Amino acid sequence: MPSDINRVILVGRLTRDPEMRRTASDEAVASLRLAFTSRAREPSGEWGDRSNYIDITLFGARAELAGRHLHKGRRVGVDGRLAWSEWEAADGGRRQGVEVVAGDVFFLDAPRAEEAAAA
Numbered sequence: 001m002p003s004d005i006n007r008v009i010l011v012g013r014l015t016r017d018p019e020m021r022r023t024a025s026d027e028a029v030a031s032l033r034l035a036f037t038s039r040a041r042e043p044s045g046e047w048g049d050r051s052n053y054i055d056i057t058l059f060g061a062r063a064e065l066a067g068r069h070l071h072k073g074r075r076v077g078v079d080g081r082l083a084w085s086e087w088e089a090a091d092g093g094r095r096q097g098v099e100v101v102a103g104d105v106f107f108l109d110a111p112r113a114e115e116a117a118a119a
Contacts, residue, residue: 012036
C-alpha cells in the first residue's frame with residue numbers, strides 16, 4: 001500500500017507579528033499568519049490575483065527564532081505539513097480548521113537595520 005504524502009511549501013508575507021506562547025512542558029510555540037497570492041480565473045473570464053491566508057505553527061527553537069526576528073510584512077518560506085483540528089466555539093457550535101505545522105521557516109527578506117546592527 002503506498003504511503004500518503006502531507007507536505008506543504010509556501011512563500012508569502014506575514015500579516016502580523018508572531019504570537020508567542022509556551023506549552024505546559026515549557027516548549028515555545030509561535031503562531032503566524034501567512035498571506036500568499038495565486039492566480040485564478042474571475043467570473044468575467046479574466047485572470048486575476050487571489051489572496052490566500054493560512055495559519056502557521058512553529059515549535060521549539062524555530063518558534064523562538066521566529067518570535068525574535070520575524071515581523072509583520074516580512075517575506076518567509078515555509079516547509080511543513082497540514083494539520084486539521086476541530087473544536088467547540090464559545091457559541092457552542094463546532095468549528096474546523098486547517099493549519100500548517102512548519103518544520104522549517106526561511107527568512108527571505110534582509111534583516112531590519114536595527115537587527116543587522118545588533119548582529
